[in-house]
Amino acid sequence: MSKVLIVAEHLNGKLNAATAKCVSAAQALSPEAIDILVLAADPASIAAEAAQIAGVAKVIAVANVANANAIAQVQAPQVAALAAGYSHVFGPSTTFGKDLMPCVAALLGVAQVSDLMAVEGSHTFKRPIYAGNAIVTVEAPASQTLVATVRAASWPEAGKGGNASVETASVDVALPSHTRYIGLAAGSSDRPDLQSAKRVVSGGRGVGSEENFRVIYALADKLGAAVGASRAAVDAGYVPNELQVGQTGKIISPELYVAVGISGAIQHLTGIKDAGTIVAINKDGDAPIFEIADIGLVGDLFTILPELEAALA
CATH class of the missing domain: 3.40.50.1220 (TPP-binding domain)
Incomplete structure (x- = not known):
């Protein structure tokens, strides 16, 4: 049976809606369990929000000051270490996921499948190519962990009403020092976020x-x-x-x-x-x-x- 680990995307203590869309994609696999991984300096409130998503069995919260900002090279070793025992590791096909998931795939020694838009089987998916002008069916080896990004625009948000357990975890892996956070340059606006706006x-x-x-x-x-x-x-x-x-x-x-x-x-x-x-x-x-x-x-x-x-x- 499939067991899916989803890496949560969040900012300023709030869970990004793309995480719930990854849950919808994971549910299409009819897996044994869907777990969400929250990496943050203080993951408590984010993990509690993730636990409310319907269909989630468990939320794994990893508190580490190194996770205060989403740096792919810092988070990837932690995700790879916690991926043991999971058949699938999903992340959203957003700027966050496109940065992080290839690093996770490389550390696990597998090829990443990008932009999942439909599930055909446990390791068979549809994804867009040629700027969306064609849809291709891809099949990944069932003998290894499948790392993939989920095309958020193709999936609805999973509903609320879940009551998943929240477990704290620590990861004993060496974190690189060659990449460090300098700052986030982003426009400030009171309008809805473009990527999740209705x-x-x-x-x-x-x-x-x-x-x-x-x-x-x-x-x-x-x-x-x-x-x-x-x-x-x-x-x-x-x-x-x-x-x-x-x-x-x-x-x-x-x-x-x-x-x-x-x-x-x-x-x-x-x-x-x-x-x-x-x-x-x-x-x-x-x-x-x-x-x-x-x-x-x-x-x-x-x-x-x-x-x-x-x-x-």
């Missing part, structure tokens, strides 16, 4: 300038939405790159995605293919974004957005 408003090159991007922020605030952007808008300097949505940015799956002044390059569409309702606003009626949009508005965004805001008010 509603997202994104702007593209058609917005025209950093100053004009205020109309995107205004609509997002009316909707209680996160703000995103196309790569063209990021490259033009309208917004910082942490807002980029697409193949080389964030892969998201909001319930509502509003694309404003975005033409719809395939690289951008890769990032929103799992979105619920897609609304496109563009003055070019032939823009590719309209081919995948559920609702399309052809017109000047600087006329349409104020009208939308007035209607929302």
Whole structure:
């Protein structure tokens, strides 16, 4: 029987929603048990939150000051040591997971499977390739531990209501000193996190300038939405790159995605293919974004957005 260990992603004492999505992926295996590993300086509150996820059997909490910040080279030896006895080790396919899980796989001497989007069997999965234009079925050797990242946009969050036990553990492994934490450079915002938001408003090159991007922020605030952007808008300097949505940015799956002044390059569409309702606003009626949009508005965004805001008010 399969036994799955999920490495929890968290920040500032809060569990990232991607962890619950990893639990959904693990449940598709019908495993004997699903455990969550929390690595932190003080993991108590995070472990308690993880224990409430339905389907989790046990939460393993490792307290170590070295885990105060998520450094892959420091956390990977601990994960690899605790992976003994597990058939699968999962992490989210986020910046955190993409950094950590390859290190874990290397320490275990196995190949990583990336971006799991569907489970076909205990060691057989589907994952996207070619910017999401094709889906490939991959099979990993059943004789070794399977290390994988889970494509969070393809899975729902596992529900609440769990009551898993929380166990503390210590890991006696040598931690490297060649990598150290310097600081975290991140934009501060009261808006929802882009990667986990239920509603997202994104702007593209058609917005025209950093100053004009205020109309995107205004609509997002009316909707209680996160703000995103196309790569063209990021490259033009309208917004910082942490807002980029697409193949080389964030892969998201909001319930509502509003694309404003975005033409719809395939690289951008890769990032929103799992979105619920897609609304496109563009003055070019032939823009590719309209081919995948559920609702399309052809017109000047600087006329349409104020009208939308007035209607929302």
